[in-house]
Amino acid sequence: MVREDTYAADPEDALEMTRIMEQDQLVTKGMGGIFPEGDIPDDIQHILDVGCGSGGWVLDVAYRYPECEVVGLDVSEPLLAYARARASVQQRHNACFVQGNVLSDLNFAEGEFDLVNIRFATAFLLRDVWVPVLKKLYHILRPGGIIRVSEIDTMGITNSLAVENLLSYLYRTLGKMGYGFSPDHKTMGMTAALKGLFTAAGFEQVKLFPWVIDFSCGTELHQKQYENYIATFDTLKGLAAKTGIATEEEFQAQLNQMHVDMVQEDFQGVWHILTARGIKPL
Template sequence: MERASSQENSYIFDTESAVEMARLIDQARFMNREIGGALTGLPELAPNSHVLDLGCGPGGWVLDVAFEYPDITITGIDISEIMVAYAQARTRTQKLSNAIFAVMDITKPLDLPDNSFDMINARLLTGVLKRETWSSLIDECTRILRSGGFLCLTEGNEFGISMSPAYEELTGYIMQATWRVGYGFSPHGRNWAMAPALPYLLRRGGYRDIHLNSYITDYSAHTPAWIDYYRNNETIFLQIKPLLLAFNLLTSEAFDQLYQRALIEMNSSEFTCVAQAIRAWGYVSKNS
């Protein structure tokens, strides 16, 4: 497998950032908790199946599957050298011989053989793939999936809907900035429109028997999920500040003021926020 350069890529944040790696570690943990498990609700995989995780980051999803299903081989690929190295280190310390990690750019043709995987997982790639790149990645998935294998796509539809003014204003600016960069499928940039996009992309790619699941989480004050959501957004907001300034959506001073107001609102006992994740999956069928 060729090593991919992480100097030029389409990820919205710095792929070699330790801060971003720490955020992704926590995000994988609480997302698996909210969904109910890495493979919950998906077709049962036969022993000796081969699974691929696209944009695996620090490897949380891969390691969870490898631990729970020792008779399955699972490969994770990501453009970040620091995150792949971290995942490989965790594989060694946990003695998970069925987990493999490699550096690879998922926006390019994949250095993987045809018909080699029974399942491909792709989760939270909205900030990685520009809207024109999704179809080519799905075509690559079709190439490397075995006939009868399935592709599973999971994305958030937006940051969450809240009744807090500063939080809504700040996330609205973020939606506009990410839309201008080229993320998501919204016609106007008020959300990412991933809920309708995922089944559409699978149908257009020739997948059949498509399933769609929705996961709603209450991140409001006093809920068990609040602290994870707060910490995740606190980091995201700071990391995305340069993008908002680049599009002249806010001045630096205006951002700082809005950011502080949003944090105050999120710390309020009256804070309300509900967020939705969408999972779509379907089977590939190939002529023999």
């Protein structure tokens, strides 16, 4: 079956699905909640989460704001089936999940949503489509509506050479494949680009909110980031070899050392995330 999405990894691969689910919980907790920058305005009633994955953010928002209708959009039907099952068990009747590709026509009306959220779209949007996609989301937001995008330049900064080498493989591989905005592919280059992307799509009053997740050894989120890395690098190994960034032997040697480094008591790591919020003008 030919995929119509541009996800770097196959979102229907079992390991990748598990990674998406675990990372969702890690990031929400690490950032300090679903809207760590502050409660949404009272006039927000209809919310869309683009690339919702297993639906964690949607369900959390639906619980926190029971008066809102929250819609999750994703290309992966298996992930959406899991999200719908969770919604049913949790009795989140104000949450629903729709299969769709943001690169294609969206079956939403003009001005249908009050707020649109996207998190880590650099994993599924090539650099050339960012502005066209944001313009589509501009269309389905009402005047005065909010666009909210959380992005990263790196998947963390650590004191482990092996982890840093693996992350370098990641950024160079994805950069070569057409993701991110870094001119030298030493990072993903997303956070510096967000404000300009918003402006190019027509959004105004752009505000930036930085977050830091500490995943050093002994912290609450250390194990989850360790597992996130393992799943990420398992997928990356083949891509790095295919793009000529690193041989599988080189990659495996760094991965073996990462397993040693990350369980040391002196392992240190932080992950910087930036949320940009913009407004569709009245």
